Amino acid sequence: MKVxxxxxxEVKSNLVTGSDLLVQALEKAGxxxxxxxxxGAVLPIxxxxxxxxxxxKHVLSRHEQGSIHAAEGYARVSGKPGVVIATSGPGAxxxxxxxxxxxxxxxxxxxxxxQVAKQVIGTDAFQEADVMGITTPVTKYNYQVNDIADLPRxxxxxxxxxxxxxxxxxxxxxxxxxSETVTINDYExxxxxxxxxxxxxxxxxxxxxxxxxxxxxxxxxxxxGAGILIAxxxxxxxxxxxxxxxxxxxxxxxxxxxxxxDNLSLGMGGMHGTYAANRAIYESDLLINIGAxxxxxxxxxxxxxxxxxxxxxxxxxxxxxxKNVETAIPIVADAKQALNVLLLQEVNRGDYTAWLDKIxxxxxxYPLWYNREDNPISPQWxxxxxxxxxxxEAVVTTDVGQHQMWAAQFYTFKNPDNWxxxxxxxxxxFGFPAAIxxxxxxxxxxxxxxxxxxxxxxxxxxxxxLKTQNLPVKVVILNNxxxxxxxxxxxxxxxxxxxxxxxxxxxxxxxLAESYGIKGMRVEDEKNVPxxxxxxxxxxxxxxxxxxIERQTCVYPMIAPGKGMHEMIGVTK
Amino acid sequence: xxxxxxxxxxxxxxVLNRITGMLHRRQFNIESISVGASDVKGISKxxxxxxxxxxxxxxxxxxxxxxxxxxIKVLDVTDKAIVTRELxxxxxxxxxxxRPEIMTLITAFRAxxxxxxxxxxxxxxxxxxxxxxxxxxxxxxxxIKDLTKTGLTAxxxxxxxxxxxSELNNMSAHG
Ligand SMILES: Cc1ncc(C[n+]2csc(CCOP(=O)(O)OP(=O)(O)O)c2C)c(N)n1
Numbered sequence: 001m002k003v004x005x006x007x008x009x010e011v012k013s014n015l016v017t018g019s020d021l022l023v024q025a026l027e028k029a030g031x032x033x034x035x036x037x038x039x040g041a042v043l044p045i046x047x048x049x050x051x052x053x054x055x056x057k058h059v060l061s062r063h064e065q066g067s068i069h070a071a072e073g074y075a076r077v078s079g080k081p082g083v084v085i086a087t088s089g090p091g092a093x094x095x096x097x098x099x100x101x102x103x104x105x106x107x108x109x110x111x112x113x114x115q116v117a118k119q120v121i122g123t124d125a126f127q128e129a130d131v132m133g134i135t136t137p138v139t140k141y142n143y144q145v146n147d148i149a150d151l152p153r154x155x156x157x158x159x160x161x162x163x164x165x166x167x168x169x170x171x172x173x174x175x176x177x178x179s180e181t182v183t184i185n186d187y188e189x190x191x192x193x194x195x196x197x198x199x200x201x202x203x204x205x206x207x208x209x210x211x212x213x214x215x216x217x218x219x220x221x222x223x224x225g226a227g228i229l230i231a232x233x234x235x236x237x238x239x240x241x242x243x244x245x246x247x248x249x250x251x252x253x254x255x256x257x258x259x260x261x262d263n264l265s266l267g268m269g270g271m272h273g274t275y276a277a278n279r280a281i282y283e284s285d286l287l288i289n290i291g292a293x294x295x296x297x298x299x300x301x302x303x304x305x306x307x308x309x310x311x312x313x314x315x316x317x318x319x320x321x322x323k324n325v326e327t328a329i330p331i332v333a334d335a336k337q338a339l340n341v342l343l344l345q346e347v348n349r350g351d352y353t354a355w356l357d358k359i360x361x362x363x364x365x366y367p368l369w370y371n372r373e374d375n376p377i378s379p380q381w382x383x384x385x386x387x388x389x390x391x392x393e394a395v396v397t398t399d400v401g402q403h404q405m406w407a408a409q410f411y412t413f414k415n416p417d418n419w420x421x422x423x424x425x426x427x428x429x430f431g432f433p434a435a436i437x438x439x440x441x442x443x444x445x446x447x448x449x450x451x452x453x454x455x456x457x458x459x460x461x462x463x464x465x466l467k468t469q470n471l472p473v474k475v476v477i478l479n480n481x482x483x484x485x486x487x488x489x490x491x492x493x494x495x496x497x498x499x500x501x502x503x504x505x506x507x508x509x510x511x512l513a514e515s516y517g518i519k520g521m522r523v524e525d526e527k528n529v530p531x532x533x534x535x536x537x538x539x540x541x542x543x544x545x546x547x548x549i550e551r552q553t554c555v556y557p558m559i560a561p562g563k564g565m566h567e568m569i570g571v572t573k
Numbered sequence: 574x575x576x577x578x579x580x581x582x583x584x585x586x587x588v589l590n591r592i593t594g595m596l597h598r599r600q601f602n603i604e605s606i607s608v609g610a611s612d613v614k615g616i617s618k619x620x621x622x623x624x625x626x627x628x629x630x631x632x633x634x635x636x637x638x639x640x641x642x643x644x645i646k647v648l649d650v651t652d653k654a655i656v657t658r659e660l661x662x663x664x665x666x667x668x669x670x671x672r673p674e675i676m677t678l679i680t681a682f683r684a685x686x687x688x689x690x691x692x693x694x695x696x697x698x699x700x701x702x703x704x705x706x707x708x709x710x711x712x713x714x715x716x717i718k719d720l721t722k723t724g725l726t727a728x729x730x731x732x733x734x735x736x737x738x739s740e741l742n743n744m745s746a747h748g
Contacts, residue, residue: 136591137598141642144586161642195583195645319636322629 018148018179019048022112025155025189029110031056031083033074033440035067039087040127041114044180056083059440059469062461064091066433068098069459072107073434076420077395078441079232081108081162088114089127092173093134097427099169100138104424105253106230108167110158115144117177131173140168145178152189160191165198166317167230198316202333202341209329210288210312211345217286217310219355220246223269223298226253226423227291227315227335234258234416236339237290243347247359249277251292253423256413266359267368270298271559272405275366275571280359281306282565289313291335294324295424304564314338366571368409371553375525379403379478379549382529383410386448386476389533394446395438397421399431399455401485403478405555407450429458432475436462439471446474446537453479453506463516466542474536475544477509480551488554493561513544522546575604576631577657577727580619580638581611581646588643592619595641601625601634605724607659616645620726654730660699660723662687663709666716667694675715682708693718 016024022045026034033056038046049058061067064086071082082102086095092113102109116125135142141161143154151174158170214220228237234257241248241264248258249269258265266277278300281287287309292298294313299305302324312329313321321330331338370380383406386394396411397420398404404421413419420438422430435449456477466473478484486501513520519539523532523546536543556570582588589608596603604622611618625631631649638647667675672694676686679696682704688695698708702725709720 132587133590136587137594142587146586193583193642196642317640319633319640322632326629 014185015182016185017044017048018151018174018181018183019044020052021148021151021183021185021187022155022174022179023048023052023054025152026083027055028189029155029159030080032080034058034083034085035061035071035074035437036085037061037064037067037087037091039091039114041088041116041176042085042091042112042174042179044176045085045112045114045174059436059465061433062464063459064094065097065429066436066459066462066465068095068109068111069101069427069430069433070437070440070462070465071109072098072102072105072430073397073420073437074441075102075107075109075437076434077417077438079230079417080441081110081159081167082437084109084111086111086113087127088116088131088176089129092129092131096134096138097425097429099135099171101422101425101427101430102169103138103140105422106167106226107169108162109169110155110162111169111171113171113173114179115173115175118146118175119177121175131171135171138169139171140166142171142173144173145175148178148181148183149187151178152187153191156189157191157193161193161196165196199318199332200316200334200337202314202331202338204341206329206331207338207341208345210331210342211348213286213310213312213329214244214246215348215350217350218352219280219284220244220286220288220350220352221266221280221284222246222248222258223251223281223287223289223292224248224254224257225251225290225292226257228254228257229291229416231291231316231335231337232416233291233336233339236336236343240339240342243343244349245352245356246288247280247356249273249281251295251298251423252408252421254292255408255419256416257291259414260412261414266363268408270295271300272409272555272557273298274363274368274409275557275568276359276362278559278565278568279362281309283358284309287311289315290338291315293317293320296324299324299565300559300567301562301564304566306565369556369573371573373526373550376548376550377523377526377529379406379480379553380410381526382476382478382547382549383407383450385529385533386450387411389530389537390446390448394418394448395420395435395442397431397435397438397447397449399451400426400428401452401455401483402480402488402553402555403450403452403484404431405485406478411450428452428455430455432456433459433462435473435475436465436469436471439473440469446472448474448476450476450478452484453477453481453503453509454483457507460512463513463518463542463544467517471542472540473542475542477544477546478549479506479509479546480549480553481506482551485555491554509544509546519543520546522548524548574625576623576625576634576649576651577655577725578621578623578635578638579648579650579727580621580644582617582619582641583643583645584610584615584617585643588617589619591643592638592641595637596621596623596634599633599637601630605659605722607724607726609726618726620724622725648729650727650729654733655727656730657701657725657727658699659702659705659725660697661705661709662721663696663698663712663717664693664719665696665712666692666718668692671715675712678711679708684708
């Protein structure tokens, strides 16, 4: 039976629906792709997507969580906001993990949720959820559209808020009665936000304090965070570092902000960071944090964090400065602008010779290490192989767990925006859908998703998208038949009581891939790894590779929870 | 330490929820909030009384408030010359003997009786929190049946002595 949804409404040609206004606003915002999933409350919006010849495409996921992580991956590598549409109630609540993840990692998203009709909001109507209430603590900002005349302005404003200052997710909740309303087509979209004026340019006085300190310092170190990537300031950082010859530690999310493998790069700091990196922070007398937020996984016990250092902190979010670490030189600014002003200062170095020698010695004496196995495969060696076979040029996304740390440690990120991982929230299920978004953003690049057998099973239904969108993502499963990171903590801190962390049954990942029409492979011996990776990476389409890795391997070195940067364990074999 | 903080906010949907939610989530200890219109349409003022343990926490509080999209200005007025006021309504047990006594007592506080019934009096008192609390303390022995307070609202005075500005106010200004 066919029923006309707009029965009784005479649609004149200059009239449009709220959903058409939304489509227009998205086009005006320059949206290229929307990740979404339909449902009752967004039927008018989906109808508008169908009726209009939109300039953007829509990617249908198999679960809203898949949509939003894909949008995050897209945003992280493209620098553009990720756009998501979901229906009311369960559609909206399925997005919460991704919204929170984006909030923690400063990823710009504009998320549209359907809502029940205005007349029934507050009555526990079918598929009603208090989206404003639920998302307020996990968004940069959120809106419910109460008047159709506000819709174009709200969309315009939302893109502005999501992408400027410290980026983050913005939710727009649209009642069905708004999206289906027939209306005229001439509303203004100008906005006025007197309370939102991010400080982009640094105070030059504060900047010269940094260079003053640099000329007095003997043991300076830079902590480079994702703020540098977001600001597009990697070239400026490189120049600043080269001018002053300061060693650089990157955060987990900041990998690639300074070329990994470079002379002055100490690699990642923090819980599973390198000895040289953590030691440099611990011993430094001047710590310059650019675009990192002193997360506890980086700092370890704050009492022992850079105890002798004067701290300078450049961040676009003033609330991050002084939040966890006392800061002598606060600089509120965009990382690129701050570095540009830093580059204008005269270079008048202190004597860092002894410091640089000591750091080199640490790097040489205490490199990252691992045991070689043959069968099953050593996971760290596998990551090195992935690096080699992709020429170190791939976009790598990961999930959360041991494989994530091994990827961070052993895939050397030389270039910016090639690394997508869930840092702040540590969201299992993130890595694979994020790769889908990354591949859509960079169709010509190789995108490799390194996942654990646990996390992959949280969102693997999105294999469907690889097929429907014809995306050549390479999924490398580090299969240890366990929730590896949980197992490691149980081994180390709970006397090997492996409570619910070992998988006795896993699906056959090869058959699983094949059932989605995707090439599936399995490798169990190290000797087969190079050929298998070559075959997978040269395959003209998506591949899932089930790599059987050594099951007891732990991630080292480590700063145990509650311990300080000087108390690393597992530094040597 | 107790701090009095005034936030000027854009009056948009959910703004109170947004701000109280943030304060709660970040474990700030709010003693009272009062919200009211300003003389500009669409702009409201919120006055918070918070119990804060140290300077670093206080700086976080003003920064987190400033970070809210709807917040236009944050002012810590604790160390300024300020006028603070709150209003309380007190329903106190009163009979023929105690009624005149209570009425005499409250005149010293310039409080008003706004309702009288056979066995109770309703009293309205306005002023600094100390004054309001002092009156409540004196009424308590008679038996308080019900009590409600508006929470504090505050204004900096027109004239500010130089030393009235604390270091922290200056810090949050450019934050
Ligand atoms: C959604 C979610 N649930 C639980 C956790 C806790 N957690 C952190 S790592 C981990 C194990 C991950 O196992 P797997 O995906 O197989 O990766 P591995 O550590 O073995 O590399 C778990 C359960 C989490 N981070 N996210």
